[in-house]
Amino acid sequence: MSGLRPFVVVLVANAVLLLLVREANFYLNPLGLTLFPAGLLVVFAAWHLPVGTGMAAVLLTGLLWGARLPVPLGLMPLFLGLAHGLLFHLRRRVRSRDPLTAAWAAAGANALLLLGWTVVLWPGEGLAAYTLRFLGDLLLSEALVFPAAYWFVSLQESVLHRWRPAPPVEEEG
Amino acid sequence: MAGRNPLRDRPFAVLAVLILAWLLLPPAVQRFAGTAFSEFQAPAEEALSRVRDLGRYWSLRTLSRRELIETGRELSRLNALYRLQAGETEALRQYNARLRGLLDLPEPVGFRREVARVTGRELTNWWQSVTIRKGREDGIRPGHGVVFAGGVVGRVREVFAGTARVELVTSPGFRMAAHFEGDRRPVRYEGRPVGLLTDPEGQVRDVPSDFFASPEEPLELVSSRLGGVFPDGLPLGTVERLQTGPSGLFQTGPVLLDPGLLTLEEVAVLVPETRGGPGDAEP
Numbered sequence: 001m002s003g004l005r006p007f008v009v010v011l012v013a014n015a016v017l018l019l020l021v022r023e024a025n026f027y028l029n030p031l032g033l034t035l036f037p038a039g040l041l042v043v044f045a046a047w048h049l050p051v052g053t054g055m056a057a058v059l060l061t062g063l064l065w066g067a068r069l070p071v072p073l074g075l076m077p078l079f080l081g082l083a084h085g086l087l088f089h090l091r092r093r094v095r096s097r098d099p100l101t102a103a104w105a106a107a108g109a110n111a112l113l114l115l116g117w118t119v120v121l122w123p124g125e126g127l128a129a130y131t132l133r134f135l136g137d138l139l140l141s142e143a144l145v146f147p148a149a150y151w152f153v154s155l156q157e158s159v160l161h162r163w164r165p166a167p168p169v170e171e172e173g
Numbered sequence: 174m175a176g177r178n179p180l181r182d183r184p185f186a187v188l189a190v191l192i193l194a195w196l197l198l199p200p201a202v203q204r205f206a207g208t209a210f211s212e213f214q215a216p217a218e219e220a221l222s223r224v225r226d227l228g229r230y231w232s233l234r235t236l237s238r239r240e241l242i243e244t245g246r247e248l249s250r251l252n253a254l255y256r257l258q259a260g261e262t263e264a265l266r267q268y269n270a271r272l273r274g275l276l277d278l279p280e281p282v283g284f285r286r287e288v289a290r291v292t293g294r295e296l297t298n299w300w301q302s303v304t305i306r307k308g309r310e311d312g313i314r315p316g317h318g319v320v321f322a323g324g325v326v327g328r329v330r331e332v333f334a335g336t337a338r339v340e341l342v343t344s345p346g347f348r349m350a351a352h353f354e355g356d357r358r359p360v361r362y363e364g365r366p367v368g369l370l371t372d373p374e375g376q377v378r379d380v381p382s383d384f385f386a387s388p389e390e391p392l393e394l395v396s397s398r399l400g401g402v403f404p405d406g407l408p409l410g411t412v413e414r415l416q417t418g419p420s421g422l423f424q425t426g427p428v429l430l431d432p433g434l435l436t437l438e439e440v441a442v443l444v445p446e447t448r449g450g451p452g453d454a455e456p
Contacts, residue, residue: 029296030435067210086183
């Protein structure tokens, strides 16, 4: 499954997901909670696409997300790229490609990325409130990423299946 | 025979090559890419906010005629009160101008208020900002102050063609000069991120040791015109507790901010009317 088609499907699906998450965060943020969806953005690309296509889609997604954040533009693509690489290595060991396994992988990657992001942006003071907020964000994100991954991976699979190239027509001799 | 691709099945090698290529790009190209990616998403965000507005409109349409009449009456009472206050403010402004003329004092920086709708909210553990539906085309520049009915909101951080991002007073990197109501000595205000299920808070530093605050006798922290971003006297928050800092010379304490900061819908950007404002230095 290589080429432009899967790249476009993953990129568009990720962009739409980022938009939906932004809308969810609009209502969640006043409660002191943030939904962090990073694991969802890498799992399909890492488990179903060749390394070049998947990495390109994930890095572009990272640039889309990172462009809106007050951190250096390359930081989010770097994080997503590392998670993609990790899951790509895992895919050799895990044979199952069903959405449930993908959901576990997405939730694991999401927890790792949120932890990494929290450590990199560790503040100088107010650590108790920072850690409490991290735990709240982690619980919420994991609770939503797991079921959402089940749906999100199936969605991308189904779109790619429907959008596959037509089989060549055999000419009658 | 075609050679085997050395990057095949090596995701970290691919990542390293791409990150290296990114780092080698000139900073101007990186900045352009950042702006382009941000501008690319602006229409989608605006569309979402319009859908939200439409949802609110339809929910308002479900109100009964009786409720609408009551709301209309309340608004007309408020309108009459605000007209009276506007008249008093104008009289005070003229009186102030006459006194300034008599004392030969320079005219302070005036501000035009550009009202803007909030389209996005990002109150995370790491930074706190909102996106507004006005930008460069409306004269907004980075560094301009932003206010709402409850007082100071923050400062414009990034400006795009039709949108702008505002760093909130709760953002950990936010700093501004302030003073307590009834006292001219400046103190330093710093932002603190919004905690889990808590009201917004900031922190005040460099408070002289003769100040005392308690829940019964709280101190009102207001904006200072030092820096030229905000006019003097806009409410910032309330201080109910102060404690002596490590130096023993100054005090620090938490600032209780208006909870309305977390659910902002409309804000006003303070665009300086005279030259020399913080945004005028921007190209």
